[in-house]
Amino acid sequence: MKELSQLVSSIPASVTLAVNDKAKALQAAGHDVIALAGGDPDFATPAHITAAALAAIENGATHYPAPMKGIPSLLEAIAEKMARDNNVRINPKTDVVVTPGGKWALFLALAAVLNPGDEALYLEPVWVSYPPMIKLAGGKPVPVSLPSEDNFRITADLLRAQITPQTKALMVTNPSNPTGRVVTQEELDAIVEVATEADLYVISDEIYEKLVFDGRSHLSIAAAPDMAERTLTVNGMSKAYAMTGWRLGWLAGPTPILKIATRMNSQTVSSAANFTMHAAVAALNGPQDIIAEMCDSYQARRDFMVKAMNEIDGVEVRSVEGAFYLFPRFPHSDKNSLELAETLLDKAGIAGTPGIAFGQSGEGHVRFSIATAMSELERAVARLAKVAGEL
Numbered sequence: 001m002k003e004l005s006q007l008v009s010s011i012p013a014s015v016t017l018a019v020n021d022k023a024k025a026l027q028a029a030g031h032d033v034i035a036l037a038g039g040d041p042d043f044a045t046p047a048h049i050t051a052a053a054l055a056a057i058e059n060g061a062t063h064y065p066a067p068m069k070g071i072p073s074l075l076e077a078i079a080e081k082m083a084r085d086n087n088v089r090i091n092p093k094t095d096v097v098v099t100p101g102g103k104w105a106l107f108l109a110l111a112a113v114l115n116p117g118d119e120a121l122y123l124e125p126v127w128v129s130y131p132p133m134i135k136l137a138g139g140k141p142v143p144v145s146l147p148s149e150d151n152f153r154i155t156a157d158l159l160r161a162q163i164t165p166q167t168k169a170l171m172v173t174n175p176s177n178p179t180g181r182v183v184t185q186e187e188l189d190a191i192v193e194v195a196t197e198a199d200l201y202v203i204s205d206e207i208y209e210k211l212v213f214d215g216r217s218h219l220s221i222a223a224a225p226d227m228a229e230r231t232l233t234v235n236g237m238s239k240a241y242a243m244t245g246w247r248l249g250w251l252a253g254p255t256p257i258l259k260i261a262t263r264m265n266s267q268t269v270s271s272a273a274n275f276t277m278h279a280a281v282a283a284l285n286g287p288q289d290i291i292a293e294m295c296d297s298y299q300a301r302r303d304f305m306v307k308a309m310n311e312i313d314g315v316e317v318r319s320v321e322g323a324f325y326l327f328p329r330f331p332h333s334d335k336n337s338l339e340l341a342e343t344l345l346d347k348a349g350i351a352g353t354p355g356i357a358f359g360q361s362g363e364g365h366v367r368f369s370i371a372t373a374m375s376e377l378e379r380a381v382a383r384l385a386k387v388a389g390e391l
């Protein structure tokens with residue numbers, strides 16, 4: 001048999017999904033495992049959204065959607081949402097494509113701007129899928145390592161240090177998975193400054209936009225002066241509306257880029273699911289207080305977990321500003337993050353994601369999801385306290 005693709009073979013499997021699968025398999029085999037490795041809200045999709053999908057199915061939205069890039073009511077709902085929440089104006093007819101999940105929107109963005117050998121910067125610790133996606137799109141992934149000691153702060157100098165004549169794009173996750181940081185005005189200014197002087201496209205992943213704590217505001221990069229022409233915004237339904245399984249996201253940005261991204265969407269996945277688009281219209285145009293309720297609940301869980309974990313000798317965790325992950329360190333331990341995650345799973349039945357999965361600057365950390373019922377989090381902390389001495 002001839003050799004398989006070198007490019008695709010070089011891509012690692014997602015560690016997050018692998019740990020999650022292992023935890024689920026252990027649970028299925030009867031082990032009492034607390035699964036904190038995934039990123040799936042424990043809330044049900046709100047009933048009015050599910051009802052809209054069922055009605056759409058009954059009304060025949062079970063064929064290809066028209067247009068394939070998104071039904072007009074959804075394209076308009078997205079444009080209105082972006083104007084309302086993000087202060088970003090887009091033309092719903094030309095500047096947005098609906099995708100099966102935000103993940104595919106990220107890939108379309110990279111594929112639309114990168115040529116072979118172009119470098120794409122990403123902030124590290126990074127969500128596991130960015131470097132493989134950059135490679136698959138033909139680019140070279142280049143980390144901008146953000147130091148844990150400085151609370152993973154983004155500065156113009158850190159960004160500038162990685163710029164070369166080949167640098168084409170910068171990927172920003174705001175709020176960040178896994179660090180829980182929310183970009184400040186000062187950090188946004190640094191991104192704008194460097195993106196403008198180095199003529200970069202910015203891919204702004206705002207999938208956790210609605211999950212910001214303590215009254216913080218989410219800042220959209222495309223809304224900053226002169227940034228709309230170089231910013232591609234990725235968002236979707238998964239995290240804000242507890243709709244991970246519906247697979248619905250979007251890519252929005254400058255018309256010429258969206259033109260080719262839309263072409264790529266049509267030649268690969270064709271479209272997102274039709275009735276899911278109807279559900280998304282109900283979500284975006286319907287009551288938004290459900291998001292605030294979920295966000296309040298994540299914040300309460302964060303408060304509980306941060307306090308309880310910091311009371312355990314050998315565990316250190318910062319309070320997070322957004323998203324639904326904690327990223328503790330284990331200062332007395334000489335284990336690396338893979339060993340730490342393995343010990344936690346074997347000795348305490350807690351599944352967390354090893355920090356190294358998020359790049360070198362995630363080493364020493366383990367990521368715990370707090371999109372998990374409070375009763376499970378309470379059990380996790382009690383178990384952590386028992387094994388902390390062995391870590």
Ligand SMILES: Cc1ncc(COP(=O)(O)O)c(C=O)c1O
Binds near residue numbers: 102103173205207236
């Ligand atoms: C940072 C980040 N971006 C994008 C996604 C993709 O979400 P989806 O494809 O479910 O919309 C995730 C999911 O975990 C994520 O954590």
